[in-house]
Amino acid sequence: QGEKLWHAMKLTAHVLATGLLIVTALVNFASWYVQSIWDFLGHFWQTRWLELYYLFEGDEWTIFLLGAAIVPALAFWCFNGILMVADVTGKPAFITRYRIQLGKNDPVDTKKLRQAIYVALFNQFFISLPMLVPMFSIMKWWGNTFSKELPTFHWFLVELSIFTIIEEILFYYTHRLVHLPLLYKHIHKKHHEWTAPIGVVSIYAHPIEHILSNTLPVMTGPMIMGSHIVSIAVWFSLALITTSISHCGYHLPFLPSPEFHDFHHLKFNQCYGVLGVLDYLHGTDTVFRQTKAYKRHKVLLSLTPLSESIPEAPKRTE
Numbered sequence: 001q002g003e004k005l006w007h008a009m010k011l012t013a014h015v016l017a018t019g020l021l022i023v024t025a026l027v028n029f030a031s032w033y034v035q036s037i038w039d040f041l042g043h044f045w046q047t048r049w050l051e052l053y054y055l056f057e058g059d060e061w062t063i064f065l066l067g068a069a070i071v072p073a074l075a076f077w078c079f080n081g082i083l084m085v086a087d088v089t090g091k092p093a094f095i096t097r098y099r100i101q102l103g104k105n106d107p108v109d110t111k112k113l114r115q116a117i118y119v120a121l122f123n124q125f126f127i128s129l130p131m132l133v134p135m136f137s138i139m140k141w142w143g144n145t146f147s148k149e150l151p152t153f154h155w156f157l158v159e160l161s162i163f164t165i166i167e168e169i170l171f172y173y174t175h176r177l178v179h180l181p182l183l184y185k186h187i188h189k190k191h192h193e194w195t196a197p198i199g200v201v202s203i204y205a206h207p208i209e210h211i212l213s214n215t216l217p218v219m220t221g222p223m224i225m226g227s228h229i230v231s232i233a234v235w236f237s238l239a240l241i242t243t244s245i246s247h248c249g250y251h252l253p254f255l256p257s258p259e260f261h262d263f264h265h266l267k268f269n270q271c272y273g274v275l276g277v278l279d280y281l282h283g284t285d286t287v288f289r290q291t292k293a294y295k296r297h298k299v300l301l302s303l304t305p306l307s308e309s310i311p312e313a314p315k316r317t318e
Helices: 002-055 060-089 110-142 153-177 181-186 188-193 199-203 207-225 229-247 259-267 277-282
Strands: none
Touching: 060 110, 060 199, 060 229, 110 199, 110 207, 153 207, 153 229, 153 277, 181 188, 188 207, 199 207, 199 229, 207 229, 229 259
16 A cells, blocks of 8 residues: 555656646746747837837927827727717627617617717817816926837836726716716716717716816826826727727627626616726625626627526516
8 A cells, every 4th residue: 555655646746747847838938929929019119109209200299199189089989980880770780789778779869879979079179188288298297208218018007007096996986976966967967868878978978077087087097107108099099999888888799898887877876987896895886786787797708699698587567
């Protein structure tokens, strides 16, 4: 029995040691491979940035306007343009079959849609754009926003994490603020005209709300961090696209789940935040957690709509 035990121990040690060597080799290879890709991409984007910088002859205001306004606006309208085609025509079915609130916006009311587009454009041109002027002054004061050297990818990930935390805190509390009865009646009610939202409605809001809840939470992070204009352009674009996804009304495969914020538009007094962390801490998601929408609140990794795989319970008939 002692020999068998010793033999088993030696065999186990051999297997573990071999496995450890293989895993170490694979990790080292993967690290080298990923680092090589990052180095290549870093060189590629650094070269493109310098070409752009010299194209505009280092004109910082023009570069800032391009990165903080034009690029994010193009990202917003290109993404929402595709969604609006689906909202109006009901096609392609690849998008519309993933509708969250079945039977609503099928098709969307074109009169309401035009009004939403007008308000969104007004907020972008007459609210967000002027707010970039003081932001530009703050970024110039930091002194590295227009540096010829791009931030590293690792540092951008750190910034992105900080931006996200700041946005979550500011958006949650300003959003709850505008849900106070007086402010809701005169300010936030406009946004909640859409109980079944669509993408462009993400910035369909009263001007005061657009400043407090839509713009400042996104702008504050880069201003605190003194971020590079390229980081700002990427962050602003991501923020606009993700809020469009949250409002789009479709739970599309491989994209972040919009169930959380869609439920807020449906019920008004639940799910105030972006990530849901503060909602959990403050208990403003308790009703949501008891619904089928909560079970569907995950990234869809198949082509089967979650409204089919996790359907609502049939309504009881009298």
